[in-house]
Amino acid sequence: MRNLLFLLQKEFRQIFRNPTILRMILMMPIIQLIVIPLAADYEIKQISISVVDQDHSPYSQKLVHKLTASGYFQLVEYTQSYAQASKTVNNGNTDLILTIPQHFERDLIKSNKAQLHLAADAVNGVRAGLG
Known part of the structure; x- marks a missing residue:
């Protein structure tokens, strides 16, 4: 216990003897709180998307329109x-x-659910995961 007290006294003397250390102790956490949230922004906009529409129904066209209108997706190809x-x-x-299968509209109206197929380019894992 006594050794620990001696060590603490020594370190506090060192901190207050050198004003640079005291400034670093106070300023570094503040800088980290400001800079790190700005650098770690995972919001990705303009994800390029290709749509394979095998249904060509008004519902599939509405779906594609809503995706592109969101601002997160940019339609590159409609094939x-x-x-x-x-x-x-x-x-x-x-x-x-995004693959819209045949009978998408029929299944959506009939059973109130329909399936879509989404394939992601895994080369950029963060972008694919967020997309």
Whole structure:
């Protein structure tokens, strides 16, 4: 216990003897609280998306319109072929592929649910996960 007290006294003397150390002790946490939240912003906008629409219904077109109107997704390609959309991903022009299957509107109206297929380019894992 006595050794610990001696060590604490020595360290406090050192801190108050050198004013630079005292400024660092006070300023570094404040700087970290200000800078780190600005640097660690994971909000990604303008995620490029290719849509493979196999239904061509008004509901599928509304879905695509709502996605692009959100500001988070930028429509790069609207196609009927998954192979064509896959080429766009391989070229690095698209981050996500949204496939709207046939009978999307029918299933949505009939059972109030429908399935979609979403494929993400995993080269940029953070972007793909957030997308």
